[in-house]
Amino acid sequence: MGEYIKELPDVFSEFSEQRRQSFLTAMEYKKQGKPLVGAFCTYLPMELPLAAGASVVSLCSVSDETIPAAEQDLPRNLCPLIKASYGFAKTDKCPYFYFSDLVIGETTCDGKKKMYEFLSQFKPIHVMELPHTQSEQALQLWKSELYRLKAALEERFHTEITEEKLRAAVRLRNQVRRSMIEFYDTMQMDPPPMSGMDCYNVLNGAPFRFDLENLAKELTELAARLRERGSLPERKPRILLTGCPIGGVYKKVISALEQSAYVVAFENCGGAKATHELVDEDADDIYEALARRYLNIGCSCMTPNPNRMTLLRKMIEDYKIDGVVEVVLQTCLTYSVESGLIRQMVTKDLGVPYISIETDYSMADTAQLQTRLGAFTEML
Numbered sequence: 001m002g003e004y005i006k007e008l009p010d011v012f013s014e015f016s017e018q019r020r021q022s023f024l025t026a027m028e029y030k031k032q033g034k035p036l037v038g039a040f041c042t043y044l045p046m047e048l049p050l051a052a053g054a055s056v057v058s059l060c061s062v063s064d065e066t067i068p069a070a071e072q073d074l075p076r077n078l079c080p081l082i083k084a085s086y087g088f089a090k091t092d093k094c095p096y097f098y099f100s101d102l103v104i105g106e107t108t109c110d111g112k113k114k115m116y117e118f119l120s121q122f123k124p125i126h127v128m129e130l131p132h133t134q135s136e137q138a139l140q141l142w143k144s145e146l147y148r149l150k151a152a153l154e155e156r157f158h159t160e161i162t163e164e165k166l167r168a169a170v171r172l173r174n175q176v177r178r179s180m181i182e183f184y185d186t187m188q189m190d191p192p193p194m195s196g197m198d199c200y201n202v203l204n205g206a207p208f209r210f211d212l213e214n215l216a217k218e219l220t221e222l223a224a225r226l227r228e229r230g231s232l233p234e235r236k237p238r239i240l241l242t243g244c245p246i247g248g249v250y251k252k253v254i255s256a257l258e259q260s261a262y263v264v265a266f267e268n269c270g271g272a273k274a275t276h277e278l279v280d281e282d283a284d285d286i287y288e289a290l291a292r293r294y295l296n297i298g299c300s301c302m303t304p305n306p307n308r309m310t311l312l313r314k315m316i317e318d319y320k321i322d323g324v325v326e327v328v329l330q331t332c333l334t335y336s337v338e339s340g341l342i343r344q345m346v347t348k349d350l351g352v353p354y355i356s357i358e359t360d361y362s363m364a365d366t367a368q369l370q371t372r373l374g375a376f377t378e379m380l
Protein backbone atom coordinates (compact mmCIF):
# COMPACT_ATOMS: atom_id res chain seq x y z
CA MET A 1 0.00 0.00 0.00
CA GLY A 2 1.26 3.48 -0.84
CA GLU A 3 1.86 6.07 1.87
CA TYR A 4 -1.29 7.98 2.83
CA ILE A 5 -1.00 11.58 1.70
CA LYS A 6 -3.20 14.11 3.50
CA GLU A 7 -5.43 16.38 1.45
CA LEU A 8 -4.27 20.02 1.47
CA PRO A 9 -7.38 21.31 3.35
CA ASP A 10 -6.65 18.74 6.08
CA VAL A 11 -3.05 19.94 6.31
CA PHE A 12 -4.25 23.56 6.68
CA SER A 13 -6.79 22.71 9.35
CA GLU A 14 -4.22 20.64 11.27
CA PHE A 15 -1.92 23.67 11.41
CA SER A 16 -4.80 25.92 12.44
CA GLU A 17 -5.55 23.56 15.34
CA GLN A 18 -1.87 23.26 16.27
CA ARG A 19 -1.91 25.86 19.01
CA ARG A 20 -4.75 24.06 20.79
CA GLN A 21 -3.43 20.55 20.17
CA SER A 22 0.14 21.15 21.26
CA PHE A 23 -0.61 21.66 24.90
CA LEU A 24 -0.98 17.85 25.13
CA THR A 25 2.53 17.52 23.71
CA ALA A 26 3.71 20.15 26.18
CA MET A 27 2.14 18.15 29.01
CA GLU A 28 3.88 14.99 27.79
CA TYR A 29 7.17 16.89 27.66
CA LYS A 30 6.74 17.94 31.25
CA LYS A 31 5.92 14.40 32.37
CA GLN A 32 9.16 13.26 30.77
CA GLY A 33 11.02 16.01 32.63
CA LYS A 34 11.94 17.98 29.48
CA PRO A 35 12.30 21.73 30.00
CA LEU A 36 9.99 24.28 28.40
CA VAL A 37 10.77 27.96 27.92
CA GLY A 38 8.03 30.54 27.34
CA ALA A 39 8.66 33.49 25.03
CA PHE A 40 6.84 36.75 24.30
CA CYS A 41 8.84 38.12 21.44
CA THR A 42 10.71 37.50 18.20
CA TYR A 43 13.92 38.88 19.72
CA LEU A 44 14.47 35.76 21.83
CA PRO A 45 17.47 33.94 20.32
CA MET A 46 15.69 30.58 20.29
CA GLU A 47 18.90 28.71 19.52
CA LEU A 48 20.12 29.19 23.12
CA PRO A 49 17.22 27.40 24.88
CA LEU A 50 17.32 24.77 22.14
CA ALA A 51 21.02 24.16 22.83
CA ALA A 52 20.11 23.80 26.52
CA GLY A 53 17.69 20.99 25.57
CA ALA A 54 14.56 23.12 26.05
CA SER A 55 11.63 23.66 23.70
CA VAL A 56 10.38 27.19 23.19
CA VAL A 57 6.73 28.11 23.09
CA SER A 58 5.05 31.44 22.38
CA LEU A 59 3.05 32.95 25.23
CA CYS A 60 1.50 35.82 23.25
CA SER A 61 -2.22 35.41 23.86
CA VAL A 62 -4.73 35.89 21.10
CA SER A 63 -8.10 36.16 22.85
CA ASP A 64 -9.72 38.92 24.87
CA GLU A 65 -11.15 36.47 27.41
CA THR A 66 -8.85 37.41 30.28
CA ILE A 67 -8.43 41.13 29.58
CA PRO A 68 -10.84 42.14 32.42
CA ALA A 69 -8.70 40.14 34.88
CA ALA A 70 -5.56 41.82 33.53
CA GLU A 71 -7.14 45.25 33.91
CA GLN A 72 -7.37 44.71 37.67
CA ASP A 73 -3.57 45.11 37.75
CA LEU A 74 -2.68 46.89 34.52
CA PRO A 75 -4.02 50.14 33.04
CA ARG A 76 -6.80 49.83 30.49
CA ASN A 77 -4.95 51.86 27.87
CA LEU A 78 -2.39 49.16 27.19
CA CYS A 79 -2.22 47.08 24.02
CA PRO A 80 -4.47 43.99 23.93
CA LEU A 81 -1.51 41.67 23.35
CA ILE A 82 0.10 42.66 26.65
CA LYS A 83 -3.16 42.62 28.60
CA ALA A 84 -4.34 39.29 27.17
CA SER A 85 -0.95 37.62 27.71
CA TYR A 86 -0.76 38.84 31.28
CA GLY A 87 -4.42 37.93 31.90
CA PHE A 88 -3.96 34.34 30.71
CA ALA A 89 -0.85 33.98 32.85
CA LYS A 90 -2.46 35.49 35.93
CA THR A 91 -5.62 33.40 35.73
CA ASP A 92 -3.65 30.21 34.95
CA LYS A 93 -5.65 29.71 31.75
CA CYS A 94 -2.66 29.42 29.43
CA PRO A 95 -1.34 25.84 29.54
CA TYR A 96 1.93 26.93 27.94
CA PHE A 97 2.55 29.52 30.62
CA TYR A 98 1.64 26.97 33.27
CA PHE A 99 4.10 24.41 31.88
CA SER A 100 6.93 26.89 31.26
CA ASP A 101 9.89 26.42 33.60
CA LEU A 102 11.24 29.81 32.69
CA VAL A 103 9.84 32.80 30.82
CA ILE A 104 12.22 34.94 28.80
CA GLY A 105 11.32 38.54 27.99
CA GLU A 106 13.15 41.40 26.32
CA THR A 107 13.00 45.14 26.94
CA THR A 108 11.13 45.96 23.74
CA CYS A 109 8.22 48.36 24.32
CA ASP A 110 7.55 50.03 27.67
CA GLY A 111 4.25 48.26 28.33
CA LYS A 112 5.75 44.84 27.83
CA LYS A 113 8.81 45.41 29.97
CA LYS A 114 6.75 46.77 32.86
CA MET A 115 4.30 43.85 32.54
CA TYR A 116 7.24 41.48 33.16
CA GLU A 117 7.59 42.97 36.64
CA PHE A 118 4.08 41.79 37.48
CA LEU A 119 4.70 38.43 35.84
CA SER A 120 7.82 37.84 37.93
CA GLN A 121 5.55 37.70 40.99
CA PHE A 122 4.36 34.26 39.96
CA LYS A 123 6.87 32.85 37.47
CA PRO A 124 10.67 32.78 37.12
CA ILE A 125 11.44 35.33 34.43
CA HIS A 126 14.67 36.35 32.76
CA VAL A 127 14.57 39.72 31.01
CA MET A 128 17.14 40.44 28.30
CA GLU A 129 18.14 44.05 27.87
CA LEU A 130 17.49 44.81 24.21
CA PRO A 131 19.15 47.96 22.87
CA HIS A 132 16.90 50.14 20.72
CA THR A 133 19.43 50.98 18.03
CA GLN A 134 21.41 48.76 15.70
CA SER A 135 24.84 50.33 16.14
CA GLU A 136 28.10 48.40 16.74
CA GLN A 137 27.97 49.37 20.46
CA ALA A 138 24.41 48.08 20.63
CA LEU A 139 25.55 44.85 19.03
CA GLN A 140 28.20 44.35 21.72
CA LEU A 141 25.65 45.02 24.47
CA TRP A 142 23.20 42.55 22.91
CA LYS A 143 25.95 39.97 22.51
CA SER A 144 26.75 40.27 26.21
CA GLU A 145 23.03 39.71 26.90
CA LEU A 146 23.24 36.45 24.94
CA TYR A 147 26.05 35.33 27.23
CA ARG A 148 23.97 36.33 30.26
CA LEU A 149 21.03 34.26 28.93
CA LYS A 150 23.39 31.32 28.32
CA ALA A 151 24.49 31.43 31.96
CA ALA A 152 20.88 31.69 33.20
CA LEU A 153 19.78 28.70 31.11
CA GLU A 154 22.77 26.61 32.20
CA GLU A 155 22.06 27.33 35.83
CA ARG A 156 18.31 26.67 35.64
CA PHE A 157 18.52 23.51 33.56
CA HIS A 158 21.78 22.15 35.04
CA THR A 159 23.41 21.78 31.68
CA GLU A 160 26.26 23.21 29.63
CA ILE A 161 25.61 25.01 26.35
CA THR A 162 28.66 23.97 24.40
CA GLU A 163 29.70 25.57 21.12
CA GLU A 164 28.89 22.30 19.37
CA LYS A 165 25.33 22.19 20.77
CA LEU A 166 24.78 25.82 19.89
CA ARG A 167 25.98 25.38 16.30
CA ALA A 168 23.69 22.35 15.91
CA ALA A 169 20.76 24.47 17.19
CA VAL A 170 21.65 27.25 14.73
CA ARG A 171 21.66 24.78 11.83
CA LEU A 172 18.32 23.30 12.90
CA ARG A 173 16.59 26.67 13.33
CA ASN A 174 17.97 27.81 9.97
CA GLN A 175 16.52 24.67 8.41
CA VAL A 176 13.10 25.57 9.85
CA ARG A 177 13.48 29.17 8.59
CA ARG A 178 14.39 28.00 5.09
CA SER A 179 11.35 25.73 4.95
CA MET A 180 9.05 28.51 6.23
CA ILE A 181 10.41 30.81 3.52
CA GLU A 182 9.91 28.11 0.88
CA PHE A 183 6.33 27.76 2.09
CA TYR A 184 5.33 31.43 2.19
CA ASP A 185 7.26 32.29 -0.97
CA THR A 186 4.73 30.20 -2.90
CA MET A 187 2.41 33.21 -2.40
CA GLN A 188 4.56 35.05 -4.96
CA MET A 189 2.64 33.08 -7.60
CA ASP A 190 0.00 35.22 -9.25
CA PRO A 191 -2.73 34.28 -8.44
CA PRO A 192 -1.42 32.64 -5.26
CA PRO A 193 -1.81 28.88 -4.69
CA MET A 194 -3.87 29.30 -1.48
CA SER A 195 -5.82 31.94 0.39
CA GLY A 196 -4.08 34.27 2.82
CA MET A 197 -6.14 32.68 5.59
CA ASP A 198 -4.76 29.20 4.84
CA CYS A 199 -1.25 30.63 4.59
CA TYR A 200 -1.51 32.45 7.91
CA ASN A 201 -3.00 29.43 9.66
CA VAL A 202 0.15 27.50 8.78
CA LEU A 203 2.48 30.36 9.83
CA ASN A 204 0.56 30.71 13.07
CA GLY A 205 0.50 26.99 13.89
CA ALA A 206 4.12 26.18 12.99
CA PRO A 207 5.70 27.75 16.13
CA PHE A 208 3.62 25.35 18.24
CA ARG A 209 5.39 22.35 16.77
CA PHE A 210 8.22 20.97 18.89
CA ASP A 211 9.47 18.36 16.38
CA LEU A 212 11.51 20.82 14.36
CA GLU A 213 13.10 18.39 11.85
CA ASN A 214 9.68 17.01 10.89
CA LEU A 215 8.21 20.50 10.74
CA ALA A 216 10.90 21.62 8.28
CA LYS A 217 10.33 18.54 6.14
CA GLU A 218 6.55 19.00 6.11
CA LEU A 219 6.75 22.68 5.18
CA THR A 220 9.11 21.92 2.30
CA GLU A 221 6.77 19.19 1.06
CA LEU A 222 3.78 21.47 1.44
CA ALA A 223 5.51 24.16 -0.62
CA ALA A 224 6.26 21.61 -3.37
CA ARG A 225 2.65 20.41 -3.42
CA LEU A 226 1.34 23.97 -3.62
CA ARG A 227 3.61 24.74 -6.56
CA GLU A 228 2.48 21.56 -8.26
CA ARG A 229 -1.19 22.33 -7.66
CA GLY A 230 -0.70 25.80 -9.12
CA SER A 231 -2.55 29.10 -8.81
CA LEU A 232 -6.09 29.64 -7.59
CA PRO A 233 -8.37 30.35 -10.57
CA GLU A 234 -9.29 34.00 -10.11
CA ARG A 235 -6.97 37.02 -10.13
CA LYS A 236 -7.64 39.49 -7.30
CA PRO A 237 -5.70 42.45 -5.84
CA ARG A 238 -2.67 41.38 -3.81
CA ILE A 239 -2.34 42.69 -0.24
CA LEU A 240 0.63 42.85 2.12
CA LEU A 241 -0.02 43.01 5.87
CA THR A 242 2.42 44.86 8.11
CA GLY A 243 2.42 46.37 11.63
CA CYS A 244 1.82 44.75 15.03
CA PRO A 245 1.61 40.99 15.57
CA ILE A 246 -1.82 39.86 14.28
CA GLY A 247 -2.36 36.55 16.13
CA GLY A 248 -5.36 37.97 18.01
CA VAL A 249 -6.99 39.81 15.10
CA TYR A 250 -6.06 37.94 11.93
CA LYS A 251 -9.39 36.17 11.44
CA LYS A 252 -11.45 39.35 11.24
CA VAL A 253 -8.80 41.30 9.29
CA ILE A 254 -7.99 38.64 6.69
CA SER A 255 -11.67 37.70 6.14
CA ALA A 256 -12.54 41.36 5.62
CA LEU A 257 -9.75 41.72 3.05
CA GLU A 258 -10.35 38.44 1.30
CA GLN A 259 -13.92 39.40 0.38
CA SER A 260 -12.35 40.77 -2.79
CA ALA A 261 -8.55 40.39 -2.53
CA TYR A 262 -5.83 37.93 -1.52
CA VAL A 263 -3.53 38.58 1.42
CA VAL A 264 -0.33 37.26 -0.12
CA ALA A 265 2.38 38.60 2.18
CA PHE A 266 2.86 38.95 5.94
CA GLU A 267 5.64 41.25 7.07
CA ASN A 268 4.61 41.18 10.76
CA CYS A 269 6.14 39.04 13.50
CA GLY A 270 4.70 35.64 12.73
CA GLY A 271 5.60 36.24 9.09
CA ALA A 272 8.73 37.48 7.33
CA LYS A 273 9.99 39.79 10.11
CA ALA A 274 10.66 36.78 12.31
CA THR A 275 11.94 34.46 9.61
CA HIS A 276 13.51 36.02 6.56
CA GLU A 277 17.07 36.38 7.83
CA LEU A 278 19.19 33.31 8.60
CA VAL A 279 21.99 33.11 11.16
CA ASP A 280 25.47 32.85 9.63
CA GLU A 281 26.20 29.18 10.40
CA ASP A 282 29.88 29.39 9.44
CA ALA A 283 30.77 32.49 11.45
CA ASP A 284 33.90 32.15 13.61
CA ASP A 285 32.07 33.82 16.48
CA ILE A 286 28.67 32.16 16.68
CA TYR A 287 27.49 34.42 19.52
CA GLU A 288 28.20 37.49 17.45
CA ALA A 289 26.42 35.96 14.45
CA LEU A 290 23.37 35.24 16.59
CA ALA A 291 23.41 38.67 18.20
CA ARG A 292 23.68 40.35 14.79
CA ARG A 293 20.84 38.37 13.27
CA TYR A 294 18.42 39.02 16.12
CA LEU A 295 19.36 42.69 16.55
CA ASN A 296 18.63 43.16 12.84
CA ILE A 297 14.90 42.48 13.38
CA GLY A 298 12.90 45.44 12.09
CA CYS A 299 10.57 46.03 15.05
CA SER A 300 9.25 49.54 15.68
CA CYS A 301 10.97 49.57 19.09
CA MET A 302 14.20 50.26 17.11
CA THR A 303 15.03 53.84 16.29
CA PRO A 304 15.68 54.42 13.49
CA ASN A 305 14.24 51.24 12.03
CA PRO A 306 15.69 50.96 8.51
CA ASN A 307 15.48 47.17 8.29
CA ARG A 308 11.69 47.23 8.33
CA MET A 309 11.71 49.65 5.40
CA THR A 310 14.19 47.51 3.46
CA LEU A 311 12.20 44.33 4.01
CA LEU A 312 8.94 46.04 3.09
CA ARG A 313 10.35 47.45 -0.13
CA LYS A 314 11.65 44.03 -1.13
CA MET A 315 8.40 42.25 -0.28
CA ILE A 316 6.25 44.81 -2.12
CA GLU A 317 8.32 44.11 -5.22
CA ASP A 318 8.73 40.33 -4.87
CA TYR A 319 5.05 39.72 -4.14
CA LYS A 320 3.76 42.24 -6.73
CA ILE A 321 1.75 44.03 -4.05
CA ASP A 322 -1.26 46.14 -5.05
CA GLY A 323 -2.06 47.49 -1.56
CA VAL A 324 -0.47 47.63 1.90
CA VAL A 325 -2.54 47.26 5.07
CA GLU A 326 -0.97 48.24 8.38
CA VAL A 327 -2.53 46.73 11.50
CA VAL A 328 -1.93 48.71 14.69
CA LEU A 329 -3.12 47.22 17.95
CA GLN A 330 -4.89 49.81 20.10
CA THR A 331 -2.48 51.99 22.12
CA CYS A 332 0.65 50.48 20.53
CA LEU A 333 2.64 53.69 20.48
CA THR A 334 5.72 52.67 18.50
CA TYR A 335 3.89 51.04 15.58
CA SER A 336 1.32 53.81 15.60
CA VAL A 337 3.96 56.56 15.31
CA GLU A 338 6.01 54.59 12.78
CA SER A 339 2.94 54.06 10.59
CA GLY A 340 3.33 57.66 9.36
CA LEU A 341 6.81 56.84 8.02
CA ILE A 342 5.59 53.60 6.46
CA ARG A 343 2.72 55.43 4.77
CA GLN A 344 5.18 57.98 3.35
CA MET A 345 7.49 55.32 1.94
CA VAL A 346 4.75 53.10 0.53
CA THR A 347 2.63 55.82 -1.07
CA LYS A 348 5.19 58.50 -2.01
CA ASP A 349 8.29 56.42 -2.86
CA LEU A 350 6.59 53.32 -4.23
CA GLY A 351 3.20 54.68 -5.34
CA VAL A 352 1.33 51.80 -3.71
CA PRO A 353 -2.02 52.40 -1.93
CA TYR A 354 -1.84 52.11 1.85
CA ILE A 355 -4.32 52.01 4.71
CA SER A 356 -3.74 51.82 8.45
CA ILE A 357 -6.32 50.35 10.82
CA GLU A 358 -6.39 50.36 14.59
CA THR A 359 -8.07 47.41 16.25
CA ASP A 360 -8.14 45.22 19.35
CA TYR A 361 -9.00 41.63 20.25
CA SER A 362 -12.78 42.16 20.51
CA MET A 363 -15.14 41.40 17.65
CA ALA A 364 -16.97 44.72 18.10
CA ASP A 365 -15.37 46.35 15.04
CA THR A 366 -15.80 43.40 12.64
CA ALA A 367 -18.53 45.06 10.55
CA GLN A 368 -16.64 48.36 10.49
CA LEU A 369 -13.46 46.59 9.31
CA GLN A 370 -15.39 44.82 6.59
CA THR A 371 -16.69 48.14 5.32
CA ARG A 372 -13.37 50.01 5.51
CA LEU A 373 -11.15 47.23 4.21
CA GLY A 374 -13.75 46.22 1.63
CA ALA A 375 -13.79 49.80 0.29
CA PHE A 376 -9.95 49.80 0.20
CA THR A 377 -9.67 46.58 -1.79
CA GLU A 378 -12.51 47.58 -4.14
CA MET A 379 -10.57 50.63 -5.30
CA LEU A 380 -7.37 48.66 -6.10
Ligand code: SF4
Pocket (backbone or CB within 6 Å): 040, 041, 042, 043, 108, 109, 244, 245, 269, 297, 299, 300, 301
Ligand atom coordinates in the same frame (compact mmCIF):
# COMPACT_ATOMS: atom_id res chain seq x y z
S1 SF4 B 1 6.46 43.40 17.13
FE1 SF4 B 1 8.42 43.81 18.18
S2 SF4 B 1 7.97 43.61 20.36
FE2 SF4 B 1 6.28 42.65 19.23
S3 SF4 B 1 6.85 40.46 19.07
FE3 SF4 B 1 7.59 41.48 17.24
S4 SF4 B 1 9.72 42.02 17.68
FE4 SF4 B 1 8.69 41.60 19.65
Ligand code: SF4
Pocket (backbone or CB within 6 Å): 079, 080, 081, 082, 108, 109, 110, 111, 112, 244, 245, 329, 331, 332, 333, 334, 335
Ligand atom coordinates in the same frame (compact mmCIF):
# COMPACT_ATOMS: atom_id res chain seq x y z
S1 SF4 C 1 1.85 45.45 19.83
FE1 SF4 C 1 3.01 47.30 20.36
S2 SF4 C 1 2.44 47.78 22.49
FE2 SF4 C 1 1.81 45.67 22.06
S3 SF4 C 1 3.52 44.41 22.76
FE3 SF4 C 1 3.85 44.79 20.58
S4 SF4 C 1 5.15 46.63 20.45
FE4 SF4 C 1 4.28 46.50 22.54
